[in-house]
Amino acid sequence: MIGVAKDEEELLTEMKRLSEVDPKAVEYHLAQGHIRAWLDYIGRGDLASLLSDVKSLADAVKLLSDAMLGWDSELTCPGCGFKGKVRDFKLLRPPWYFGKYLGRSLQCPRCGLKFRYFYPLAQGGKPYTVPKGKGM
Ligand SMILES: [Zn+2]
Known part of the structure; x- marks a missing residue:
């Protein structure tokens, strides 16, 4: 199979x-x-x-x-503004559950910034990054 x-x-x-x-x-x-x-x-x-x-x-x-979840979502690097899909960023460790969100530790392929990205497990929530991007 x-x-x-x-x-x-x-x-x-x-x-x-x-x-x-x-x-x-x-x-x-x-x-x-x-x-x-x-x-x-x-x-x-x-x-x-x-x-x-x-x-x-x-x-x-x-x-x-x-x-x-969210693997193909659009994501903007909070550091340099690089736009890509979540899968274009380097995943630094396995995802984890954070309340009603799935947490990912990511690294930007352009500027190298390491940040966290939280994706809602249920409808109604919005994805967000830590740190937040400029102008978000
Ligand atoms: Zn970046």
Whole structure:
């Protein structure tokens, strides 16, 4: 199953689908570390490390879904104003939960500034950076 996925989004889609039709198969791959190894292989070691303490398939799907939130969102560097997508910034460590937000520690590819970016887990919140950008 994991050989079929092209990227982390496809993996998640496949995990969700299989968790309904054949959860034992996904649990097997999780327990054997196949999914973590594959995520490492495609350069998403941050997602792989999130799975290290996961006990159940439902937890794994939830954690991966949350950790992918906002990955394609537009983001402006609070230091130099560089505009890109979240995925264009360097992720310094795995994302974490911060209240109703997902926190990410990022580094700007242009000016090298390290900052935190918080993305709302639920509708209604707005993403924000720490420190705040100029004019935000
Ligand atoms: Zn910058």
